[in-house]
Amino acid sequence: MxxxxxxxxxxxxxxxxxxxxxxxxxxxxxxxxxxxxxxxxxxxxxxxxxxxxxxxxxxxxxxxxxxxxxxxxxxxxxxxxxxxxxxxxxxxxxxxxxxxxxxxxxxxxxxxxxxxxxxxxxxxxxxxxxxxxxxxxxxxxxxxxxxxxxxxxxxxxxxxxxxxxxxxxxxxxxxxxxxxxxxxxxxxxxxxxLQNIEKINAVSQIAASVTHEVRNPLTTVRGFLQLLRESNRLQNKEKTYIEIAIDELNRAEYILSEFLSLSKPKQGKYEVIDIAQTIEDISMIMKPYATSTKVAIVTSIDKPLKIYGFKYEVQQVMLNIMKNGIEAMEDGGKLKISASHKEKKVEITITDSGRGMSEKELENIGNPYFSTKPNGTGLGLSVTFEIIKRMGGNVIFRSEQGKGTSFKIIFPTAYQN
The missing domain is CATH 1.10.1760 (Arp2/3 complex 21 kDa subunit ARPC3)
Structure with a gap:
């Protein structure tokens, strides 16, 4: 032997x-x-x-x-x-x-x-x-x-x-x-x-140095375009061009806001937030946009669900993920949102029935400049993941091509005496 x-x-x-x-x-x-x-x-x-x-x-x-x-x-x-x-x-x-x-x-x-x-x-x-x-x-x-x-x-x-x-x-x-x-x-x-952190740090440094300088001339240009749009001398076609220009300026402003969120996280002491109410509020805000793309928002939320954070940042997290889910369903579908207590944690799951993502796309999700949308910057989810990380939370995402994507967000529960 x-x-x-x-x-x-x-x-x-x-x-x-x-x-x-x-x-x-x-x-x-x-x-x-x-x-x-x-x-x-x-x-x-x-x-x-x-x-x-x-x-x-x-x-x-x-x-x-x-x-x-x-x-x-x-x-x-x-x-x-x-x-x-x-x-x-x-x-x-x-x-x-x-x-x-x-x-x-x-x-x-x-x-x-x-x-x-x-x-x-x-x-x-x-x-x-x-x-x-x-x-x-x-x-x-x-x-x-x-x-x-x-x-x-x-x-x-x-x-x-x-x-x-x-x-x-x-x-x-x-x-x-x-x-x-x-x-x-x-x-x-x-x-x-580590590569993602390096990218975010690079974006943050750029954002800190250029955001304010770029935003001022954008605001001036928008003001003059809005004045020009009110002129009676313009034809409808010309007004349409002005509307397109203003929309693109708004898009530039949005991108600058995302840059600023990366470069300057909000300072101060976290407050107690009822995230159940926040989810319902954002769902109501997103409903008209969802309806226009033939998407139904279905919620199943326990109440109350208390966490620590800044209300505006939590709203931004929910808005970004819901918006991405709706945009992933080009032919309509259901955006399912559930939230509940699980072992001293608050778990929020947002699931769409869109086209889904490949494993390569999943590996890059949340990286600055990576997006599955033709005109996307990737900054929205970068900001979202950074906010969740700062709040002590965690994100788990799964996706299957042709079936959809699921985001599970886990936050520590806020305990109040």
Missing amino acids: GDSINYLLNNVVFVLLPLLFYQLFLREEDVTRRNKTFSKFFFVLVCSLIVTMSFPAPHINDFDYDLHIIPVIITFLYAPILSGISVVLITIAYSTYIDPTGILMNVVNYSIAAILLLLLKRLYNHSSHGRKVLLLSGFYMLLATSRCYYLYLSNNIDQLIFQIYLSTITWITLMFVVYIIENMDKQAKMKRE
Whole structure:
């Protein structure tokens, strides 16, 4: 058994080494890894799969054991579905090449494993780190327990003991691989957040230096255009041009206001706000605009919901997200808004049924200058996220193309004596 354990430990190296090589020299954007079927990550896992299957641990009665199940599981959970299916097909093909007599059993076993992994993937992708460990451990222990139970019924005690060693080593290695990948994702996220902070700081510096200087001449130009619009000498066509010019000036003023919000956050002590009432007020304000675009606003709000903040800033947050949701539904739809208490927190969920966003767009959402709208600046959501962050809140957003986008905003509850 000692030699077999040594072979298994070699398999551990065959699993970890390609992954560490990928992390050091071949790393790609996590968005690329999750969306591109034949990414560098996929080929690294295929290499690991082939090597582990080529150098198994021989044991009693010519049974060979290896850790190739790890690359299969990881491909399904951290790469596109097509990548996982491709790895299963490669596994079946290579297993058949090694032992042609076991093709039927391999097809059945790996088909069942693929179905279970597809079901697990749906839960896994939206889980916290702790829950991912529990889900994955439960899945693997299910496979390992079924195998051990079969060996117990067959009275293969020696193989049963070795299977327990194998399962333990496999589980530890699997958890270590998950730790490496989750750590890579965490580093990538921190890097994006740092870049975002740098962009916001750059925007803030520009805003502080130019906003007031630009706003004064804009105000003068608007005043003269409004006077000119009242003239009886102008034709309707010319008045239309003036209206367009004033609208563009208003748009410029709005962008400058967003710049100013970034550069000069409101100072002072937070007040207690009933955000339930604020949501209802903003919903009423947005209703005419929503109706004009065939969007229905549906609310489900618990009362009261108290948080700390500045009323104007909270209104700005709600207005920006609702407006984005309405504009995402070009063919009409429903904007659903719910708010409630959840474990000493206030949770607000705003969901639209618009076109949704790709994973690449989701990665960039909230960055200055990034917008999914043709004429958008991206500053609206940048300001929104900054305000929520200053208030000690958090934003979780999910989106699926063709189905819509959901924003969940979580604020600490305000306690009053």
